[in-house]
Amino acid sequence: MPIEENDFIRLNYTGKIKANGEVFDTTYEEVADEAGIKVEGKDYHPIVLSIGADQVLSSLQDQLIGLEVGEEKTIEIPCENAFGKKDPSLIQLIPMKRFKEQNIRPFPGMPISLDGQQGTVRTVNGGRVSVDFNHTLAGKDIVYEVKVEEKIEDDVEKIKGLIDVYYGNPNINLDKTDVEIEDGVAKITLDKLAGFEQRTVQEVTLAKFAVARVAYENIASVDKVQFIDEYQEVVPQETDDVADVFGEETEEVPEVLNEDDE
Amino acid sequence: MPIEENDFIRLNYTGKIKANGEVFDTTYEEVADEAGIKVEGKDYHPIVLSIGADQVLSSLQDQLIGLEVGEEKTIEIPCENAFGKKDPSLIQLIPMKRFKEQNIRPFPGMPISLDGQQGTVRTVNGGRVSVDFNHTLAGKDIVYEVKVEEKIEDDVEKIKGLIDVYYGNPNINLDKTDVEIEDGVAKITLDKLAGFEQRTVQEVTLAKFAVARVAYENIASVDKVQFIDEYQEVVPQETDDVADVFGEETEEVPEVLNEDDE
Numbered sequence: 001m002p003i004e005e006n007d008f009i010r011l012n013y014t015g016k017i018k019a020n021g022e023v024f025d026t027t028y029e030e031v032a033d034e035a036g037i038k039v040e041g042k043d044y045h046p047i048v049l050s051i052g053a054d055q056v057l058s059s060l061q062d063q064l065i066g067l068e069v070g071e072e073k074t075i076e077i078p079c080e081n082a083f084g085k086k087d088p089s090l091i092q093l094i095p096m097k098r099f100k101e102q103n104i105r106p107f108p109g110m111p112i113s114l115d116g117q118q119g120t121v122r123t124v125n126g127g128r129v130s131v132d133f134n135h136t137l138a139g140k141d142i143v144y145e146v147k148v149e150e151k152i153e154d155d156v157e158k159i160k161g162l163i164d165v166y167y168g169n170p171n172i173n174l175d176k177t178d179v180e181i182e183d184g185v186a187k188i189t190l191d192k193l194a195g196f197e198q199r200t201v202q203e204v205t206l207a208k209f210a211v212a213r214v215a216y217e218n219i220a221s222v223d224k225v226q227f228i229d230e231y232q233e234v235v236p237q238e239t240d241d242v243a244d245v246f247g248e249e250t251e252e253v254p255e256v257l258n259e260d261d262e
Numbered sequence: 263m264p265i266e267e268n269d270f271i272r273l274n275y276t277g278k279i280k281a282n283g284e285v286f287d288t289t290y291e292e293v294a295d296e297a298g299i300k301v302e303g304k305d306y307h308p309i310v311l312s313i314g315a316d317q318v319l320s321s322l323q324d325q326l327i328g329l330e331v332g333e334e335k336t337i338e339i340p341c342e343n344a345f346g347k348k349d350p351s352l353i354q355l356i357p358m359k360r361f362k363e364q365n366i367r368p369f370p371g372m373p374i375s376l377d378g379q380q381g382t383v384r385t386v387n388g389g390r391v392s393v394d395f396n397h398t399l400a401g402k403d404i405v406y407e408v409k410v411e412e413k414i415e416d417d418v419e420k421i422k423g424l425i426d427v428y429y430g431n432p433n434i435n436l437d438k439t440d441v442e443i444e445d446g447v448a449k450i451t452l453d454k455l456a457g458f459e460q461r462t463v464q465e466v467t468l469a470k471f472a473v474a475r476v477a478y479e480n481i482a483s484v485d486k487v488q489f490i491d492e493y494q495e496v497v498p499q500e501t502d503d504v505a506d507v508f509g510e511e512t513e514e515v516p517e518v519l520n521e522d523d524e
Contacts, residue, residue, distance in 0.1 A: 226492045231475070232478060232485060
């Protein structure tokens with residue numbers, strides 16, 4: 001069965017710049033390592049894609065439709081369908097003075113951040129520095145080498161895949177994450193360790209929303225997504241994960257009247 | 263009906279140091295203002311107390327039992343039942359050198375933090391600074407003036423009161439917080455704005471756990487507490503709170519393949 005719109009698949013890929021073969025992104029650890037872009041601690045594995053959810057460039061997504069499980073393909077994407085052409089107005093001359101003020105000595109190729117914009121130094125000529133604020137892949141034709149590893153049929157597996165893609169916490173064990181779909185409601189109880197991360201609530205809310213949106217828009221059995229944090233009395237005899245996390249209840253309930261408001 | 267163990271009440275109080283009448287904590291805005299301890303932006307109102315949950319000094323809690331709704335009482339608590347006697351070993355001499363290293367000029371009464379401990383400078387004598395690391399209320403006999411405003415009978419109201427006390431986000435509108443108790447499970451759906459706060463997930467998890475623990479230990483109808491984040495498709499015609507928060511869906515689902523891993 002070839003891949004159709006609304007399918008969920010697991011995809012391995014490597015993205016390269018066509019002109020020089022430079023790898024800018026990949027799901028393969030050894031390829032990332034070789035290209036010098038390996039991120040320490042990252043777990044490299046195929047990503048879950050919901051075809052039609054525009055998780056990837058639409059020019060790439062379109063070319064996945066019709067592939068068979070196990071099939072490999074090299075997909076070429078011209079720059080205008082990838083990260084855009086270079087916009088010459090985004091190449092700007094900046095007085096050297098602004099760099100000196102911050103004790104920065106610019107050199108060609110140096111990545112810099114100016115007024116919240118990311119750019120790369122192109123040339124340094126006396127008092128003026130040319131900085132390119134285009135996306136680093138703008139103007140480049142791209143090649144994706146893809147391999148369809150699997151088509152995901154089970155809706156629970158689809159949702160776990162979305163959690164993997166969007167929630168993005170390497171500490172969450174998906175085997176300890178419970179997903180149940182009932183009467184159109186996908187109920188997700190994350191690995192207890194998810195409650196102990198240091199991201200802000202807002203960041204995590206946006207991640208949850210991303211998971212939910214792709215799920216209710218692309219999985220027919222899902223109309224609504226609930227993330228559930230559950231707490232109940234830990235009976236000492238049946239020590240389980242909950243007991244591991246909350247331990248001996250060393251975290252005291254704050255005593256309200258005991259604190260002086262300083 | 264006098265207050266009994268396991269009751270939930272709303273309590274107004276003012277805590278004073280017995281010796282000099284200095285107010286160190288209060289639920290009354292005007293009292294806080296007068297005492298110079300008013301916290302800007304804080305909403306002053308009676309706190310919800312679960313009698314028996316040790317939210318407050320047990321010596322205070324014990325004396326609330328037997329009071330009637332509307333009753334006022336002045337409760338004296340000797341220091342040994344309040345914040346303890348002064349521990350002379352927590353008064354330490356610190357070389358002036360350590361302060362100079364950090365460009366700090368100590369003076370009597372100055373609050374300082376040293377190696378993670380909070381203290382107050384007592385005296386400065388030449389090269390040595392005496393710092394008191396006891397609790398600021400240690401050694402002080404305390405007076406609480408309390409007024410029982412209400413006994414809370416409804417279990418949903420009890421839980422909302424606990425959210426107010428422990429969750430501690432002034433932006434959460436309790437009227438927009440939904441609590442349902444069914445078959446022993448208290449299901450809490452917080453005001454949508456709770457998802458956008460800047461505290462870490464861990465801080466909020468501990469707050470949720472505090473709410474849950476007091477609830478399942480002190481409300482007979484509750485065995486288990488669930489906090490539920492729900493997401494569903496927003497149909498543009500029926501604009502409601504959810505639509506307000508997520509607006510025009512300007513927050514894009516991240517495009518996985520579009521990002522180069524820098």
